[in-house]
Amino acid sequence: MFIAKPCAINLGIQDSGAHRAQPNAILEKVFTSITKSPDGKRLEGLSKQLDWDVRKIQRWFRHRRNQDKPTTITKFCESMWRFTFYLSIFLYGIRFLWTAPWFWDTRQCWYSYPFQPLTSRLYYYYILELAFYWSLMFSQFTDIKRKDFLIMFVHHLATIGLITFSYMNNMVRVGTLVLCLHDASDFLLEAAKLANYAKYQRLCDAFFMLFGLVFIVTRLGIYPFWILNTTLFESWELIGPYPSWWLFNGLLVTLQILHVIWSYLIVRTAYKALVRGKVSKDDRSDVESSSEEEDVTSNSTKGVFSTSSNGSNRINGHVAGGQWTEEE
Numbered sequence: 263m264f265i266a267k268p269c270a271i272n273l274g275i276q277d278s279g280a281h282r283a284q285p286n287a288i289l290e291k292v293f294t295s296i297t298k299s300p301d302g303k304r305l306e307g308l309s310k311q312l313d314w315d316v317r318k319i320q321r322w323f324r325h326r327r328n329q330d331k332p333t334t335i336t337k338f339c340e341s342m343w344r345f346t347f348y349l350s351i352f353l354y355g356i357r358f359l360w361t362a363p364w365f366w367d368t369r370q371c372w373y374s375y376p377f378q379p380l381t382s383r384l385y386y387y388y389i390l391e392l393a394f395y396w397s398l399m400f401s402q403f404t405d406i407k408r409k410d411f412l413i414m415f416v417h418h419l420a421t422i423g424l425i426t427f428s429y430m431n432n433m434v435r436v437g438t439l440v441l442c443l444h445d446a447s448d449f450l451l452e453a454a455k456l457a458n459y460a461k462y463q464r465l466c467d468a469f470f471m472l473f474g475l476v477f478i479v480t481r482l483g484i485y486p487f488w489i490l491n492t493t494l495f496e497s498w499e500l501i502g503p504y505p506s507w508w509l510f511n512g513l514l515v516t517l518q519i520l521h522v523i524w525s526y527l528i529v530r531t532a533y534k535a536l537v538r539g540k541v542s543k544d545d546r547s548d549v550e551s552s553s554e555e556e557d558v559t560s561n562s563t564k565g566v567f568s569t570s571s572n573g574s575n576r577i578n579g580h581v582a583g584g585q586w587t588e589e590e
Contacts, residue, residue, distance in 0.1 A: 266339035273460040275335050284322065288312065293326050338459040345452035348445055351390060355442035358383050364435045368492035371435040372500040384434055391441050392425045413520060420516045427513070431506060440489055440514070447476040474528050481521035490514060 288311065292300060300308065300323070309316050332340070364370035399418040402411070421444075428437035454469035493511050497504075 266342040267335065269342065270335045270338040270459070275338055275459055286312070286322065289319070289322055289326070293323060334459055338456065341452045341455045341459070345449050345456060347394065348449035348452060351387075351394075352442065352445040352449060355387060355438065355445060358387060359438060359442055362435075362438070365439070368436070368439070368488065369496050369500065371433075371439075371492055372497050375501050376432045378432060378435065380432070380434060384438065387438060387441070388425065388429055388434060392422065392429075395421050395425065413523065416516070417520050420513050420520075424510075424513045424517075427506070427510060431510075433510070436489070436493060443480050443485055443489065446480050447473055450476060477528070478525050481518075482525055485521065486518060490518065 289308070292304070292308070300319075305316050305319055308314070308319055312319070359365040395418060399422060402414060402418065424440065425437065428434060428440075450469055450473035454466050454473055457463075457466035457469055490511075493514055497507070
């Protein structure tokens with residue numbers, strides 16, 4: 263916060279919050295109980311009770327929801343923290359694995375297994391990754407709820423399960439490959455979000471396109487042909503079907519299924535936004551999005567571009583004129 267906030271201010275990002283709702287005890291009580299706009303019947307009842315227009319009540323609930331959402335400068339600080347972590351842990355992993363024999367020959371992951379030394383650098387690499395993913399697991403319940411909540415929950419469970427399981431069974435060599443591969447695209451997504459908050463649209467678009475390219479190459483190319491190949495086939499050949507082989511590979515295959523889903527969403531939404539130019543709302547947008555109730559202020563074509571790489575990294579953006587802007 264001491265570093266990110268001054269950076270945000272220097273970039274011209276305002277620390278202004280959302281429009282605050284007019285204090286009203288009756289509506290506040292209803293909001294606390296349902297946290298979203300009431301249905302038509304309740305709206306009519308509130309309208310008669312308060313002598314307010316229905317549209318005014320709907321606007322009050324929209325403002326009240328937005329009131330609890332983080333400001334742009336707060337989101338900038340969070341993204342800068344995540345960018346710093348993802349980039350640092352990725353560079354650490356690359357530097358560590360560059361001299362590791364199993365980075366160049368995956369069969370080395372299984373030689374002398376399970377009697378493989380656990381070095382201090384490898385230990386700290388694992389502990390840092392595990393602590394970070396646990397933080398993502400808990401923060402998911404406090405973030406704005408989205409339609410991909412269940413998918414992200416499964417992703418977090420699979421990731422934490424893989425890290426813990428591989429550490430307990432001393433499969434740390436192949437585990438480091440999985441971690442490094444997943445970190446390769448995450449910092450690019452956060453860089454795109456930072457550029458978006460600072461309103462550097464071209465830089466934002468460039469980072470996002472690079473993120474999408476790296477994501478698809480690593481998750482649909484390198485992961486199945488490099489990671490799954492060694493865990494499914496090379497391990498079977500070198501050490502045989504160990505007792506936990508099915509569980510370990512089941513978790514890895516679960517991750518691959520999620521990779522396919524997210525890659526499909528990226529390609530599908532990009533196609534609709536850039537080629538067809540029609541309004542397209544992504545399936546994993548917010549359950550309660552403030553933009554859904556806003557008065558129409560522009561006739562520009564908009565679409566929602568939303569994707570997630572590791573769960574906490576997500577973009578709900580409007581593609582307008584070939585550009586996208588984030589809305590979390």
